[in-house]
Amino acid sequence: MSPQSNGTALLEVRGLRARIDDKEILKGLDLTVKPGEVHAIMGPNGSGKSTFAGVLAGRDRAEVTGGSATLDGKDLLALTPEERAVSGLFLGFQYPVEIPGVGNLYFLRTALNAQRKARGEEELDAVDFLGLAREKMKLVEMDPAFMNRGVNEGFSGGEKKRNEVLQMAVLEPRLSILDEIDSGLDIDALRVVARGVEALRSPERSTILVTHYQRLLEYIVPDRIHVMAGGRIVLSGGRELALELEKKGYAWVES
Amino acid sequence: MTDTNRELTELTEQSYKYGFVTDVAEDRIRKGLDEDVVRLISSKKNEPAFLLDFRLKAFRHWLTLEEPTWAKVRYNPIDYQGIAYYSAPKPRKKLSSMDEVDPELREAFAKLGIPLEEQKRLSNVAVDAVFDSVSVATTFKKKLAEMGVIFGSFSDAVKEHPELVEKYLGSVVPYTDNYFATLNSAVFSDGSFAYIPKGVRCPMELSTYFRINAAETGQFERTLIVADEGAYVSYLEGCTAPQRDENQLHAAVVELVALDGAEIKYSTVQNWYPGDAQGKGGIYNFVTKRGKAMKRSKISWTQVETGSAITWKYPSCILQGDDSVGEFYSVALANHRQQADTGTKMIHIGKNTRSTIVSKGISAGHGQNTYRGLVKILKGAEGARNHSQCDSLLIGDRCGAHTFPYIEARNPTAQVEHEATTSKISEDQLFYCRQRGIKEEDAVSMIVNGFARQVLKELPMEFAVEAQKLLGMSLEGSVG
Numbered sequence: 001m002s003p004q005s006n007g008t009a010l011l012e013v014r015g016l017r018a019r020i021d022d023k024e025i026l027k028g029l030d031l032t033v034k035p036g037e038v039h040a041i042m043g044p045n046g047s048g049k050s051t052f053a054g055v056l057a058g059r060d061r062a063e064v065t066g067g068s069a070t071l072d073g074k075d076l077l078a079l080t081p082e083e084r085a086v087s088g089l090f091l092g093f094q095y096p097v098e099i100p101g102v103g104n105l106y107f108l109r110t111a112l113n114a115q116r117k118a119r120g121e122e123e124l125d126a127v128d129f130l131g132l133a134r135e136k137m138k139l140v141e142m143d144p145a146f147m148n149r150g151v152n153e154g155f156s157g158g159e160k161k162r163n164e165v166l167q168m169a170v171l172e173p174r175l176s177i178l179d180e181i182d183s184g185l186d187i188d189a190l191r192v193v194a195r196g197v198e199a200l201r202s203p204e205r206s207t208i209l210v211t212h213y214q215r216l217l218e219y220i221v222p223d224r225i226h227v228m229a230g231g232r233i234v235l236s237g238g239r240e241l242a243l244e245l246e247k248k249g250y251a252w253v254e255s
Numbered sequence: 256m257t258d259t260n261r262e263l264t265e266l267t268e269q270s271y272k273y274g275f276v277t278d279v280a281e282d283r284i285r286k287g288l289d290e291d292v293v294r295l296i297s298s299k300k301n302e303p304a305f306l307l308d309f310r311l312k313a314f315r316h317w318l319t320l321e322e323p324t325w326a327k328v329r330y331n332p333i334d335y336q337g338i339a340y341y342s343a344p345k346p347r348k349k350l351s352s353m354d355e356v357d358p359e360l361r362e363a364f365a366k367l368g369i370p371l372e373e374q375k376r377l378s379n380v381a382v383d384a385v386f387d388s389v390s391v392a393t394t395f396k397k398k399l400a401e402m403g404v405i406f407g408s409f410s411d412a413v414k415e416h417p418e419l420v421e422k423y424l425g426s427v428v429p430y431t432d433n434y435f436a437t438l439n440s441a442v443f444s445d446g447s448f449a450y451i452p453k454g455v456r457c458p459m460e461l462s463t464y465f466r467i468n469a470a471e472t473g474q475f476e477r478t479l480i481v482a483d484e485g486a487y488v489s490y491l492e493g494c495t496a497p498q499r500d501e502n503q504l505h506a507a508v509v510e511l512v513a514l515d516g517a518e519i520k521y522s523t524v525q526n527w528y529p530g531d532a533q534g535k536g537g538i539y540n541f542v543t544k545r546g547k548a549m550k551r552s553k554i555s556w557t558q559v560e561t562g563s564a565i566t567w568k569y570p571s572c573i574l575q576g577d578d579s580v581g582e583f584y585s586v587a588l589a590n591h592r593q594q595a596d597t598g599t600k601m602i603h604i605g606k607n608t609r610s611t612i613v614s615k616g617i618s619a620g621h622g623q624n625t626y627r628g629l630v631k632i633l634k635g636a637e638g639a640r641n642h643s644q645c646d647s648l649l650i651g652d653r654c655g656a657h658t659f660p661y662i663e664a665r666n667p668t669a670q671v672e673h674e675a676t677t678s679k680i681s682e683d684q685l686f687y688c689r690q691r692g693i694k695e696e697d698a699v700s701m702i703v704n705g706f707a708r709q710v711l712k713e714l715p716m717e718f719a720v721e722a723q724k725l726l727g728m729s730l731e732g733s734v735g
């Protein structure tokens with residue numbers, strides 16, 4: 001990994017515009033995330049949060065019509081989704097898909113080794129990988145029985161989210177974007193997910209939490225909070241912003 | 256088309272890698288079919304009278320039959336007079352060891368990855384290789400003979416064990432069975448024969464590799480496997496053909512006989528030339544496979560069908576003895592213009608007979624995949640049980656999947672269950688994999704193998720690995 005001085009941004013988004021069909025969803029979005037920072041993006045439904053997360057990861061549902069996004073100075077928008085993953089971008093999905101018959105552990109090892117190979121690193125053999133996976137499974141309190149089941153196959157909502165955090169913990173991305181990782185979670189699951197995110201916190205890694213509720217922020221304390229409305233970030237601040245939103249509701253920023 | 260669609264299309268449009276032609280001299284007879292041709296085939300092979308009689312009865316019966324049209328496949332009419340019914344590599348002197356096999360042939364099989372050489376003893380698979388119509392080599396024959404196992408070409412069996420051939424030939428698939436089986440009964444030229452004596456567990460996998468090489472020939476092989484009381488055998492069958500613009504006919508018959516307490520496991524990886532992306536060329540694969548299971552015996556069919564322009568094939572079990580078990584595990588893939596109409600028949604006759612059907616159909620490109628299955632419980636089949644599961648996976652939006660399950664239960668104590676699902680490889684699944692760093696073609700291959708896993712795990716290890724690779728390769732070019 002390239003050295004990163006604290007002064008430069010890990011993620012730099014400038015004037016980002018994107019549309020789905022004829023509807024403009026992102027209307028000139030700016031965001032800077034420095035290494036080691038945890039940011040939260042909050043906002044009402046339909047404000048463009050998930051579209052933003054998808055655009056950064058290279059989902060082709062939305063078409064980028066303007067602006068720029070760089071990761072470590074690299075033009076993110078010019079890369080394929082798998083190249084972005086190899087560059088260290090991880091998206092925790094709001095609705096993780098099921099892949100029947102493909103073992104969870106097998107999938108994870110394939111992903112890790114695909115990334116390592118693309119970066120010119122040595123691939124992990126089955127034994128080394130198993131050791132790594134076991135350690136990370138403990139972190140998210142995941143029952144090993146889940147490992148040989150199909151990817152997310154028949155998992156509950158909470159189990160799927162834990163599985164996302166497990167994947168993140170194994171892949172050790174530079175930038176994790178967690179899209180509504182807290183939706184549908186009970187308090188216990190929320191605590192486990194939060195611990196997974198906290199465990200990955202380091203001076204080199206950054207996290208963006210996309211969430212509708214400030215509840216998650218009781219467990220993970222972000223460095224910065226942004227409020228999105230109408231396809232733009234309209235307000236940024238510290239922890240106190242979340243509390244204010246809780247009190248006043250999103251109508252306050254939308255008005 | 257979205258990027259995903261385009262990449263998937265490219266991925267599924269890979270070409271066939273077994274399409275080479277081997278230049279060996281052939282001994283072939285004139286094209287066309289009449290009674291003289293049937294007699295000529297029989298005389299070329301020095302057959303005993305019972306066999307010629309069998310052929311002639313079949314041929315005369317065939318003349319009264321119409322080609323069936325009920326399958327959900329479409330193809331240009333087959334010109335049965337435009338086919339040469341016998342082609343053998345020449346010269347055909349008697350081989351005393353593997354070293355005497357024509358080097359061209361050995362090279363052809365080496366390209367296919369078939370272990371013909373005895374020194375490949377470690378692979379522990381006895382191989383009978385059928386090139387065009389004639390069996391060219393059988394490995395491990397001696398070692399097997401020590402245990403009383405007979406394994407080799409059908410022609411050799413006719414010469415060396417005519418009583419066994421006469422007793423069992425046509426006992427499961429009679430010469431009157433159906434249009435293609437009847438044709439095969441009249442003109443079959445060779446194939447494999449195996450007999451496992453009472454109580455013997457065959458110590459290695461028996462394997463036959465079929466290859467069609469000559470142009471404008473049909474391949475009509477006949478396989479007969481008999482497992483005597485309490486015997487066990489696992490049998491593997493693989494098939495490839497060169498790439499040609501014309502369609503070639505392959506009409507084989509496989510008969511399995513499992514006597515009391517015996518078990519036969521029959522695995523096929525079929526990769527005949529499927530034709531090109533526009534549907535030109537390819538093998539017409541019209542095959543009749545059936546096993547008869549006596550008391551407490553078990554017959555298990557596992558097939559991975561990735562090749563052929565047209566596949567018409569229903570490996571079946573006649574569960575005649577009480578407590579007998581029939582299984583059918585199938586993965587059928589239809590890409591480009593391929594059409595597959597395949598499934599099974601489970602005929603429950605004995606008491607407490609059980610059958611399991613797991614069918615996985617994969618359709619891509621313009622491929623059409625049909626599952627057609629019959630579960631028939633006869634009156635006396637007290638306590639019979641069947642479970643069927645038919646899953647279809649669609650890749651792209653130009654292909655089709657069809658399921659025709661027929662169930663006839665005439666015994667009120669029978670339990671018959673049928674489950675069916677249809678799914679698509681979704682853009683969401685692909686994006687999920689790619690976001691984790693897995694390339695699109697690897698993702699498609701992984702998803703398809705996951706879908707087929709239930710069947711692939713039934714295959715012997717080395718075959719399973721080959722089948723997995725084949726599935727990935729056969730799909731190059733087809734999602735959306």
